[in-house]
Amino acid sequence: MLTLLKTIILGIVEGVTEWLPISSTGHLILVGNLLDLGQSEAFTEMFNVVIQLGAILAVVVIYFWRLWPFHTAKNAAEKTQFSYRASGGFTRKFQDFADKYLYMDKIVLWLKIAVALIPAVLVGALFDNWLEAHLYKPVPVAVMLILYGVLFIVIENWNRGRKPRISRIRQISWKNAFLIGCFQALAVIPGTSRSGATIVGGLLLGMSRTVAAEFTFYLAIPTMFGASVLKLAKFGLHFSAAEAVILLTGMVVAFVVSIFVIRFLMEYIRKHDFKVFGWYRIVLGALVLVLAAAGIL
Template identity: 65%
Template sequence: MNFVEWLKVVLLGIVEGITEWLPISSTGHLILVDEFVKLNQSEEFMKMFNVVIQLGAILAVVVLYWSKLWPFHTKKNAPRRSWFANQADHGFMKGFQTFCNNYCYMDKIVLWLKIVLACIPAMVIGIPFDDWMEEHFHNATVVALALIAYGVIFIVIENYNKKRTPRMVTLTDLSFKDAFLIGVFQVLSLIPGTSRSGSTIIGGILIGASRELAAEFTFFLAIPVMFGASLIKLLKFGLTFTSVELAVLIVGMVVAFGVSILAIKFLMGYIKKHDFKVFGWYRIVLGLLVLLYFYVIR
């Protein structure tokens, strides 16, 4: 690969890092960028690359929110006994409870249970219909229409949301039912152009979450969802890479990781003082430009 090709890889990493966390659709943008900036790689590899590059973005969430996500600890003076030893002495449930009391932050265990619960709807729909949706929906027309539709939805919801006070502002306020409902909204993001973060943020706001909470839970929900999607694509591709393909993946993920850290910090700072309307207008304008290009100019 020449220098220009590597610049294209860096550009795709930048696009992924920005658009994965802002509610403007990363998959949609990668499909559009690929129309104008094509890498000299096979179509099969690029389909896999556009998903697996998200692993870099996932790592950014893990790094930034490690203290909120890591559920294990060791209490001072806690007995150094494994869960297996405890359950042998006291029975299964008693041993498990003792282990959790000594080595786990229960609020974080509960958070992870909510995250797993919220992933179920996307797994049930996404895994069996992945190939079908890729065949029928991965095109510029669907992306453009989804960009416009969700742009309008964001503006309407933010106008409606001005009249309400959020009933949930922290992760502990989020019930299992609320988490599952947000997961249902995530199913909509299987259509390119809708935006995974956009779908779950809209869902969170509609059920009464603050913007900050909706965005934060969206970040956490991305970890198992994007890891699972990446694993599926890797398995379908066959886990056989040339040295160049492997280098392309690594560079793309590293760039996506660095840019994602900046994008997440920007978004969380921005929504403390502003709403999501600007992203709605951006989506509408971009969607119209895409339709103009593909149906008039091209």
């Protein structure tokens, strides 16, 4: 029962911190140091990543119709979606199929998301094992919490009074999508925050807060799903009954909490900036450094 309670707490931590730009991995490492699940180190490392599947599902549920690229022939547009109409061959067949069954703007969005994935995939493939061995510890987490906290405050002050150049998702260019992906790649360092890094990047590129946050949510789907699959493959699918219950409980709790947190964040940033999260990161990072120096963490 105590282990289940700890799992619920970790699920809540994941659901809250995955979408707020305050680092879910960092919080799970810190809270996990205080709440031992009583499982192997390998299982705990896998749990901290795969629990994100619950959070991903929340994005899919909330934004399903904005991301689903298919429709029926009955809903096809009267005019073609293409400025150039091929006269025949494979190109014409694809255009006919797309006009009848696809929302091409959503297909383009998914292609931009794929472009944004490239940097994180490369960095993760090259450095994942080294990062786990050297940086998944309280002090590196604290340093990154403070660093990005300062960045949020500086960037928001710099942005004050500026009108965003990109106020809609479809205005994100291919170049900007790739650059957002480069910022996301920085989040392989625990304590950085995947959402925090991409939102910082979006703000620097001239996106509105809502666009930066929304694209971050979309990008999370393949990023976190891929990371979870790799962790499961590395750990193996041979779970004990206790491990299966812990993992499923954490995912369900993370899903439910994420639903509320995503909606809260999108409503919050329509009227407020991100500086409060910056100050939170700085205070938490300083506290972690003090506790680590005292030998508590």
